[in-house]
């Protein structure tokens with residue numbers, strides 16, 4: 001069994017769905033399970049409708065829903081068997097009616113509760129998966145629509161629910177084994193799950209990658225394929241550095257660091273389930289299926305490259321607490337972090353001195369409350385609009401002088417909170433948000449101008465100033 005996950009652009013319209021089927025067809029003998037995202041930007045569009053309803057603009061929200069519906073019906077009409085079209089159209093129509101009802105509820109409540117948000121945002125995957133399953137049947141295969149929700153059990157932390165693996169794994173395994181019998185091609189949703197009471201949840205934006213990995217681990221898949229809109233894991237985000245190259249093979253540990261520190265190509269938690277079961281993951285381009293993507297494996301072959309890739313995350317907030325009560329005191333950090341726990345705010349990076357602690361957050365939702373609590377510890381200052389930059393490579397561990405090379409290549413940028421943690425396969429630091437593109441560009445020139453062809457594939461970046 002294998003799992004193939006197709007992201008938003010890989011199911012954005014009828015042409016994309018035909019490409020998806022052409023990718024799956026030659027792999028039918030490997031018993032594929034298909035996990036899909038919402039079509040194109042549907043999730044964002046649905047959430048915009050929710051906001052309109054919240055602001056009292058129900059008519060506009062309904063109009064917007066109809067444009068989303070029209071896009072889905074256009075795709076369906078090109079992809080479903082004539083004898084099925086009416087029935088599948090009805091099922092999509094019922095889903096859109098449900099969306100309208102939920103928007104009405106939001107309008108009444110005057111606010112999008114996390115639970116109502118999930119009721120709306122989960123619909124993108126519920127719609128796209130119905131169309132993709134129909135498209136398999138139209139192409140002569142036995143497409144079977146599978147509702148992920150009763151199997152993917154989560155807690156009720158709506159919009160970022162945690163999966164109950166002990167319950168979900170056996171349910172996913174028996175559900176997909178049944179759907180595969182007799183040559184079925186199961187098509188299911190990424191991103192969504194449900195509570196034990198059957199209320200729909202979502203597991204965090206971009207979570208379809210994570211769903212695919214969870215399903216892969218549950219069914220003991222031979223491989224998990226992530227089909228997206230770039231050639232694989234690249235040396236950095238190709239939207240920022242146009243000549244980023246593809247990394248051919250990378251270890252779970254390296255790819256996890258990249259995902260965690262902002263490489264959007266994989267949801268931060270994606271690799272954990274795959275890694276636990278040692279299932280290789282491949283990231284491929286659904287527009288260029290003929291090229292090999294990036295293989296993510298337990299141990300990457302030795303490479304000459306010091307840095308495999310550079311990730312970055314914008315919108316970081318740095319919180320500094322300065323207090324001379326910290327000096328020689330024990331238990332100070334424990335009490336300090338308890339404040340973050342209480343305010344449900346994860347910390348990404350920490351730097352301490354004898355009298356101060358700096359911490360980065362990428363979720364500033366509870367910042368005001370957090371600051372109020374932290375003020376009992378000492379002086380608190382906050383820097384917003386910062387960015388985290390992270391270089392990853394398992395050779396960073398063994399390379400003397402690497403820090404000098406990194407920081408001299410960006411000497412025109414102000415850097416703070418440098419971290420080279422225990423795993424030592426990453427070097428991370430903070431720069432002002434306005435400097436991040438420049439810093440990443442300079443670092444990319446420094447480390448990827450002379451590419452090791454064993455490790456990378458792509459254009460060789462022009463030398464600086466050329």
Ligand code: ADP
Pocket residue numbers: 006007008009010037206227228229230232233234235236237238239262263264265266309310
């Ligand atoms: P999907 O809808 O298929 O899940 P995403 O938009 O979530 O696709 O992720 C793919 C995007 O991730 C790419 O278009 C690219 O801009 C971005 N990205 C960021 N960092 C990297 C990286 N190191 N390698 C590849 N893509 C990256």
Ligand code: ASP
Pocket residue numbers: 007008037038043044124190191204205206207208209
């Ligand atoms: N559709 C969801 C989102 O846009 C999940 C995903 O695409 O991975 O966040």
Ligand code: MG
Pocket residue numbers: 007206209264265266267
């Ligand atoms: Mg994604």
